[in-house]
Amino acid sequence: MPVNQTSLFTRRLRNGAWRVVELITTPVVPADYLDVIAPLRNPTVLRARIEAVRPETADAVTLELRPGRGWEPHQPGQYVRLGVDVDGVRLWRAYSVTSAAGRRDGRFTVTVNAVRDGVVSGHLLRHARKGMLVHLDVPAGDFVLTSPRPARTLFVTAGSGITPVMGMLRSALPELGDVVVVHSARTPEGVVFGAELRELAAQGRIRLIERHTRADGRLKPAALADLVPDLFERETWACGPGDMLDDLQEHWADAGAAERLHVERFRPTVLVAGDGGTVTFEKSGLVVDVAAGATVLDAAEAAGQLMRSGCRMGICFKCVLPMREGIVRDVRDGKLTTATEVDGDNVLIQTCISTAAGPCRLDA
């Protein structure tokens, strides 16, 4: 098969040429030099450029992003993780894609809502500018529409829970038959995408039920049944605060309709520091209680876990392990380091100078 042979030959040639290029740049890889010149072209390090910044409400902003090479298109409802350098430290946060899927220009948008004490959201709200680069991860999450599309749909959202739903509406509204959106926000002005939602409702494309919690109080599932009588006959997607979702899940389960409810939880990224905590080593399965002041290294070794260590005083960096989730305190200066699963921080912590300040899970 001559065709295959040629392609094999060219592939060999290309690999060979690449190896020579790698030799030119050893000990780093050619991409490290190209990065200095053209940061978006690197396919192994996914980045995006901010093309536009549009305010939504007083504390929400939409970023239009142009992803670099290596990007994969998203499904409506999915989220992406953005890595943003805040005061020199790269922090990752997950944001729902709010634009319609399959845009021609390959761009997409996320809408960032400022959360209280939110380091990243606050930073983006204040500092995001056209031209800025952010780090990016491919889309993830299974909070997506089912196919075939349901004939009757209900969306129950609160606060920034509207963001993934907006992505779904913008992508697939024509395919969805009868759509009801029940959305809670503190005030009418605080409704993210308020104008667009009301416009859709005015056109009769959705039935919108807005609830303003400062005036009307929080929405209870029982009240929801009054607003939407055919509740359990609808395929339902809900996104919002944890206790709202808990209530809904209970209500749907009681009605025997649990499988018709899809929920997406935005987990709070604010971890509260305490003293000591349980540390789980995910790979070995070891679970140890690290007392306040004791180091993770010592506690794990005492429990029989094989640990890498060197200086045992924080200067050699041989003892670092990735923390998937949790909060640790530096025993020398009290500094806290946190990681959350959704954000995928996987921050490397030095076990010899870290004590647990809450439950932690280590990738070891």
Add this chain to the structure above:
Amino acid sequence: MTTLQRKEVNPIAHLSPEDIEQLGRELDAIRDEILAVRGEQDARHIRRMIAVQRRLELGSRAVLLFSVFPPAWVLGTIGLSISKILENMEIGHNILHGQYDFMRDPKIHSTTWEWDSASPAEQWKHSHNELHHKYTNVVGRDNDLGYGIMRVDEQQRWAPAHLGQPLYNFVNACFFEYGIAAYDLELGRNLRTKKRRNNPEFRARARQVLHKIRRQVTRDYVVHPALALPVGFAVGNPLGALFGTMAANFVANLARNLWTHSVIMCGHFPNGVETFERTSITGETRGEWYLRQMLGSANISGSKLMHIMTGNLSHQIEHHLFPDLPASRYAEVAPKVRALFERYQLNYVTGPLVFQVASAWAKVFRLALPNRKPAREIDHSIPPRHPAEVAA
């Protein structure tokens, strides 16, 4: 801290254990001050250094494509030398110390960085960060003292082989990166017996080193000279282009090696720097560890450019106190550290590069010969301290 007891004047006799712990707390406070402001500025610094170095390297290598022309050869060689020095000192050394791990950038991280040195980063981190920085100047534990080939202290027994140590030191300086690799491999010790030679772990590490050296040698002495050939052919002097580029790379490597060796010699060898006995560090407290770093290191004074070209190892004292803080901050903390030295009446060893290098070399020569006076005996009138006492 018992080696000090051998001295006629014990430089820390005036310090009580409480003083030493207080000193430690004051140094911790200086550390905290830097931690509080560490961030954006430091991230920008290292990114800029990396960008400058990479541009400089690419530029110099491009110029060396024309190495048949003498001005291009000179320019390219100077640029490449500077780029290699920056790469090793201000970038590699400091990133591998974890100074920029706080950025959480997986590329600029002590666990992923690889540098242009014969010693693979992983092995170097073990011998340098772990052994040298923990056991600074402890004779027998810190092999940086003389790299196992030299006599560095009057207390060490003299042997005729030491007569050659100025020569070894010079050869080591010229091929410093290979010396470091051999030293990280503990080559002397590991080649001695058959059992050690055949140890699979040692063999694996040796293979890594050889692999790395092979790639770098191929790059510097085969690939880049070959890239200069077209221009060589064009002007009818291919051999000139080939050997010219080889020579340029050789000179750049040599310059980098001599420079790093000199800077590093200044860190722990000059007059006034103390060494410590193995037993002196049992049960060492944080305060005592700090004190040992203070007495065991020496600075180089000079301009800002000097500090950058040494990777801020000109602030060796500050580096040894805070090895994991961004090196570009050392200049900022130096006055505070120096004030502490004065307040606690300790000797802050510093001086211009030429003086410090000369002082270190003088020591190499002096110790090549047997001592004029016999080495002093340990003063047993000062009781050794018990670890329990120290911990209390």
